[in-house]
Amino acid sequence: MQERVRLSDAQINRDLLRSIFETPKWYWFLVAFLGLVVLAGFTAAGYMFNQGLGVTGLNRPVMWGFFITNFVFWIGISHAGVMLSAILRLVQAEWRRPATRAAEVLTVFSLMTAMMMPLIHAGRPWRVMYWVFPYDFARGVYPNVRSALVWDPAAVFTYLTSSILFVFIALVPDIAVLRDRTTGWRHVMYSVLSLGWRGSVRQWKLQLIAGILLSAIILPIFVSVHSIVSWDFGTAMSVEGWHSTVFAPYFVIGAVHSGVSAVVTVMIALRWVFKWENYIRMEHLDALAKLLIVVATGWFYFFILEFIFGLYSLEGPEVALREMQVFQMPWTALFITFLLCAYFIPVPMWLIPKVRRSIPLMIFTTILVNIGMWLERFIIIVPGLARKQVFTFTWGGYTPSAVEIVIVIATFALVSMLVLLFAKVFPLIPIGDAKEGMILYDEIKIGKVMVPAVMREE
Amino acid sequence: MVNERVNHKWGMVVDIDRCTGCQACVVACQAENNIPLNTEAIFRQRRAIEWIHVERYWEGEFPDVKARFIPILCQHCENAPCEPVCPVYATYHNNQGMNVQVYNRCVGTRYCANNCSYQVRFFNYWEPVWPETLKNQLNPDVTVRSRGIMEKCSFDIQRLRKAEHVIEGQRGERITDENLREGNFLPACVQACPTTTLVFGDFNDPESQVSQMKEEHFVEGGRGYKLLEDLGTEPNVIYLKKVDIHAKTGVETHA
Structure with missing residues (x-):
């Protein structure tokens, strides 16, 4: 079922550039x-930074809390772009x-935000370059490549670089359109950014090839990023509930689940905001x-x-951990909320075709998922x-502080x-x-009805 | 004269049977290693720094419950989980069997503390402060750690370095239990322990007390065991089980 309206090129330009040339009052507010x-x-x-990490709720058993949770969350959102x-x-x-x-844009911005999290949560954030950059800085000590924490920034920054390139390559023709419609300093800016785009056949061909090549190159990076993030936990042999070999695919598919949901939320917001x-x-x-x-069900299987x-090992601490997760307040409440929000409310709702075509219900379910x-x-x-x-004497708990909540x-x-x-x-x-899409779109007559069809792109 | 550097493997034997839970080791460590004051507020935040701490745990099922004390310190694992996870090599294994922490390298990711099975790594959540009257008490041989870095038991490495310098370097003798004790080179907790629960020495020296205790007790059916041995961390600290006198004599405790 295609329910598109045929639009002229001028109409498309007008609609899609409206966000740039018209600024509604509420925008700046x-x-x-x-x-x-x-x-x-x-x-x-x-x-x-000024007072030290004492202002957070972190303590001796729980050395990672809200910040790392938020880091993993935003890395997850970033997986929408490539997916x-x-x-x-x-x-x-x-x-x-x-x-x-x-x-793609959500990918770039959420990656930037995500990477800020582990950096500010370090005890001495002004020294993180010794960890993030694979260079010894005259100290004679290279970063420790055995640590998953060294692979994190490597993977995330590779993903960030390739995502920015990906966005930019797709943007070049659009920037050229903007260049031709602006004056003054904007014109100069768009001229530089459009890289001399004239819309010739050769340029389109190159742009198309670059887009497809980048798509193919990004895919392994996309899988590796969240796998590496999951190894932060998976390689921690001493922490029950972390050292699970299934973490890499579990985290990747979970990331796709939350990422695609976030894209739906953003798309609905844009549709509403920019008409x-x-x-x-x-x-x-x-x-x-x-x-x-499909993605949610795959994720649920891994969950x-x-x-x-974990439970199959029947180790004491593992059972204690699951007991805490499921049966101890406030974790029980969080656990039930999590299950309802991430799977049991949205997925049955999406099975109903009416829900899939309802704006308020889609925005509700996708926010629930996240x-x-x-x-x-x-x-x-x-x-x-x-x-x-x-x-048992090292067991503890964690309550986030106001500082952490505000930052999140x-x-x-x-x-x-x-x-x-x-x-x-x-x-x-x-x-x-x-x-x-408009050019490729066509209607063909089958019997008495006109059926929308799309020509294959080659 | 000892010309070559002697290969030591420092370690400890903790005889729980002797521990009374008096906390003298905790206080001695606190004073020796410039550990900031653990106030009530700090304890309530669960951020107290105690390189050695005496924990109480319950053994047995009700009504046969017994309170036990166990002093816990860094186990200086041969196969330490904290070492490979540090991105900046702030913690590594030295050639004397010790797990050492380089404060200057630490950026404070706290990954090592997460991955430590024994929970003996301590993070400086706050800038350490001492009252004016205690400033002169600080040990000049030990760095005062700033906030934002990890610290843990060092087996009082400053004393061991001094022992190597004085005993091996100047006198040209081998380090033995006797000259460690005479020169005040034993770790502060070991010195302070009134019941000789803590025994420190060189596992590479067959004459040392720790080697002999290991030989005697760390055998099949002996009292010796290592904490969480099944994890394969191979600690350099050996614990000796409490001897249950009532179980031995068969005298019923509950009359």
Whole structure:
């Protein structure tokens, strides 16, 4: 079922560039509000640098808490970009067109935000370059490559670089459109960024090849990033509930689950904010929700596996850990919320076609998924540390402090603000792609009815 | 004259049968190693720093419950889980069987503390402060750690280095139990222990008390065991089981 409207090129330009040339009043209010929240987050971080990590709720058994949870969460969100963009580009899924750029941009900004988390949570954040950069800085000590923590920044920064390239390559034709419609300093900026794009056949060909090549190259990076993040936990032999061999695929598919949900949330928000009803259509939400049913169920299978693998050992601390996760307050409440939010409410709802085509219900379910997935990481990280080994006298708990809560909220504001600001400078739906979709789209007559059809792209 | 560097393998034997839980080792360690004051507030935050701490645990099922004390310190594992996870080599194994912490390298990721099975790594959540009256008490041989870094038991490496310098370097003798004791080179906790629960020495020296205790007790059916031995961390600290006198004599404790 395709329910598209045939639009002229001029109409597409007008619609998709509206976010750049027209600024509604609420826009700057919203940006300013988000900016204030971000500022509060930076203030909290500055206070934390000044006073020491004592201002957090971390303590002796639980040395990692909200920050690492948030790190894993944002890395997870970042997996949406490649999942949607690269995979769907390679399999030539027609409905990907309006979603790709939003997904890629979300990837870039959430990766930046994610990487800030482990850096500010270090005890001496001004020294993290000794860990992040694989260089000895005249100390005679290279980073320890046996540590998963060294692989983290390597993987994340590789993914960030390739995602930025990916976004940029797709952006070049759109920037050229903007260059031709602006004056003054904007014109200069777009001229430089458009890299002399004239829209010749050779340029289009190169751009297409570059996009496909990058899609293929990014895929292994995409799998490796969250695998490596999961090894932060998987290689920690002393922590029950962390040292699970199933963590890498479990985290990757969980990341796709939360990432694709976040893209749906962002797409609905954009559709509403910029009035892109003709571009982000119900068929897109429908297709994404179907994809989500598959991904969520795959993720749920891994969740059950991980839980049962743990219990199967029947080790004392492992059983104590699961007991804490499931039967002790407040973890019981968190655990139930997590299960309901991440699987048991959204997936049955998505099975109903009406829900898949309803804007409020889709935004509700996808936000639920991300609440659930945030809790999932929290439930893995903290109880694991609080019930580490058989020494009951080292068992503990964790309560986040106001500083941590403010910083975590600020990361959400930061990503939203960056996406909004990006929408002010570059179109969030690829114009070239949208036009291509219009050209390839056709209606063929079968019997008495006109059926929408799409020519294959080659 | 000892010309070549002698190969030591420092280790400890903890005889729980002798431990009364008096906490003298804790206080001695606190004073020797410039550990910040553990106030009530710090304890409530669960951020107390005690390189050696005496833990109480319960043994047996009700009503046959017995309170036990166990002094816990860094086990200086041969196969330490904390070492490979540090991204900046702030903790590594030296050639004397010790797990050492390089404060200057530490960036404070706290990964090592997460991965330590014995929970004996301590993070400086706050900048350490001492009251004015205690400033002169600080030990000049030990670094005062700033906030944001990890610290743990060092087997009082400053004393061992001095022992090597004085005994091996200047006098040209081998380090033995006797000259360690005479020169005050034993770790502070060992010196302070009134019941000789803690015994420190060189496992590479067959004459040392720890080697002999290991030979006697760390055998099949002996009292010796290592903490969480099944994890394969190979600690350099050996514990000796409590002797249950009532179990031995068969006298019923509950009349």
